[in-house]
Amino acid sequence: MKIAVCIKQVPDTSAALKVKPDGSGVDTEGLEFVISPYDEYGLEEALRTKEKLATGEVVVVGLGPERVAKALRSGLAMGADRAVHLADAAFDGSDAIATARALAAALKKAGPFDLVWAGKEATDDGMSTVGAALAEFLGIPHASEVKKAELSADKTSITCWSEVEGGTAVVEVKLPAVLTAQKGLNEPRYASLKGIMMAKKKELATYTPADLGLSAEQVGKGGSRSEVLKVEPPPKKQTNTKLIKDLEPDAAAKELVRLLREEAKVI
Amino acid sequence: MGSEIWVVAEHRGGQLRRPTLEALGAARQLATAAGAAVAAVVLGKNAGGLAAELGTHGAARVLWVDEENLDVYSSGGYTHALTELARAHKPLAIVFAASSQARDFAPRLAARLDTGLLPDCIELGWDAASGRVSAKRFINSGKALATVQVKTSPALVTTRPKAFAPAGADGAGAETVKCDLKVDAAQCYGKVKEYEQPAATKVELTEADVVVSGGRGMKGPAEFAVLEELAQVLGAAIGASRAAVDAGWREHAAQVGQTGKVVTPKLYIACGISGAIQHLVGMTNSKIIVAINKDADAPLMKLADYAVVGDLFQLVPALTQEFKRVLEK
Known part of the structure; x- marks a missing residue:
């Protein structure tokens, strides 16, 4: 089974944040970056599935500036087999939908995949959008906020338990599918020293929009239907x-x- | 360009879910600013009965789809139906309550309509010059506030629970328009097979008017019984800090804060929670905050409107008795 895991690199969730004085965004100067926690649950689940089936491949995929390679290496150190980095200035300013479009193109190129995991949301923008939009661009089913997943015996479908208001919804989706990970799915492992050493030798491919057949109108600000006008500190109570x-x-x-x-x- | 703001009704078991009325309240504000009318969309099978309630709460039109394959919710079914409707009627904006259901299908809809989606908004705006919808939404778990604009229509926005007042029952009633469209089973991408609900009728954390939360100071899972008694008297939902969840005392669905839920109840009662930043971002916008802690210097005791210093295992039962006494009057 080939499994892709979309990971986003975000500011360390315990860090205090400053907003840039010109209101253009969060000041990322000097911030520590980590893999968004929900993406780690997705990666852990993918690794466990591969271990259980004793066959297959896990590929981590991320979009963003150069520093994102570090998050991808962390994914490789946890046990992923190879990594794909959508790294090009043209991707800058992509909103969640444009990000999903680019990731879908990358998954087609690096795949095909039987299963795709993403976090239910990234802890920075909190859009909860990329996973389901990604499924739409790939033309495949998805299940959201999954806290338990069970592959069918013939590996053609997966039953998902999703957290909804006041309870749990149970959905069975046909593979290939995108699942978004909720906390409670598992307890992610730490990378071992051996894993960290091995990660240095694993393949990390970089894709540009041109590699993916995407035009300037499909990525970055040009490919986005929403734009951030202003970022300010939260109102103080x-x-x-x-x-x-x-x-x-x-x-x-x-x-x-x-x-x-x-x-x-x-x- | 269309001249309607739509609200997609969320319903389960034949009942309109309350956050839909908040989305309707937000849509009415936006419609007033944009000089547009409000319409509601009901997708389902035999769900036309909800039209009257939506009309009472301010929808001038209710677009109603009665379709076998919309008998239960599915992301594909909802996306297909709303895409067809939006292409035919061209609304300015579509507003949904930010719920697990909206998070599940709104991104698909935005991708299919090639438009922008702004989830979990706390304020909506209208720019008359450009004819664009904007919204304010928290980012980085509330550590910053972003104003974001959608460049296309329909703009898709979802409203954070409790951020908008529910629409009042002062509407004139709606014209009901039955829309014929087909949804194939294959377009549904997998329907919800069942909803597993806890035996006890539980108040949904993000939608509750009162939340009673426990942290490390609760000392163990059994001790939450004192909070459950208080919650029952107040009709409150029970929350927990990450420490309590990670210790296995409460399930993750109860976690308030980063990697948990954001709550904005009228009253938040924190018991034995010191107030790490990761908890504060999940509850800081509650209207009134009560903190009960042995340590008067805990960060949450400084943020609270009312800080009670003492042993929660004595104070909470006393509080339960006192609430019982005054509320029974």
Whole structure:
């Protein structure tokens, strides 16, 4: 089975962020970058499937500037067999749909694949868009926010348990398909020292739009139907914290309930 | 260019889901700014009964598709039907509630219509000069706020739960238009086979008016019982910090914060949560925040509107009793 895993490199989720003074975006100067956590769940699942079947290939695919090669190498160190990097300035400024279009073209070139994993969202833009749009460009089914997946015995379909409001939806999709990974799917492994050493020797191909047969109107800003006008710091909530202390539990509870009803008026 | 703003109704078991009314509220604002009318779209089988409710809440027209293969939701079925409808009627924008369902099919629809999608918006805007829809949405888990514009129509936008007031029941009623279109089973790409729902009627975390959350200070899974009692009295949903989820005390669906859910209830009660940045980004926009903690210096105690210092295992049961007393009156 050939499995592709789309990974995005994002600022370390624990990092504090600054917005550029001109409002053009987040200031990435000096930030640590990591593989978006949800993509790691997808990669781990792909690796486990390959190990279970004891055959097949796992390919990590990423789009973005030069630094993205590091994320792809991390994927190789975890156990992926080869990597594909959509690396060209022409890809800059791609919105989620343009990104999905380019990834779909790359998967056609590097594939075909039986299964494609992506994170349910990237922790930077939080669009939750690329996975399903990718399936659309490939003309194949998808399942979203998957927390458990079971391949059928004949490997022609996969049953997915997806988190939905108030419960779980169960969907069976035919392969090839795109699945987007939700937390809870698995616990991703750490790369071993041996894995890190081996990753250096694995193939990392780079694709340009021309390699993929994509024109300037199909990638980057020209290929995007949405554009970011401004990025600003989030509004700061003004709080005057009222401290309730040194009271017996019953008295504290009484006081809090009174404040919530009479002052905050939320109950 | 069309002159309608559409809302796609989300329904399950014959009931309109509440966030659809919020999307309708957002669509009404946008329609007023753009000088457009509001229409709702209902996809399903025998789901025409929802038209009246949508009309009451401000849809002037309800486009209704009655189709065997839309009996249950599927990303392919919804994408196909909405593509056909949008190409025929050319709406300015299509608004959906940001839900697992919208996240599942809206990207497919945007790709097929070759248009822009802005998910999880907290504010919508209209630029009269360019005739474009814009929206504000948080990025990097709320660490920054982006204003994004769609260059094409229909603009697809989804509304973050609780960010928009639900549309009031002051509408004049809708003209119902039955639209004939076919959906083949093969176009569905796999239908939902079943919904597994917990036995207890659970309040959805992102849609709840009140959220009671527990963190490391809960000490263990069994101890969440005190929060469940409080939640029951308040009709609240139960949340948890990443520490509590990673410890295996609560399932991931309850996690509030980065790599979990973003909640914006009217009242958020945090019990034994110190307030790591990764938790704060998930609840900081709650209207009123109560923190209960032994440590008066915990970061969340400084962010809270009301910070109660003390032992949560004494305070929470006392709070439950007091709420019970006043709410039963």
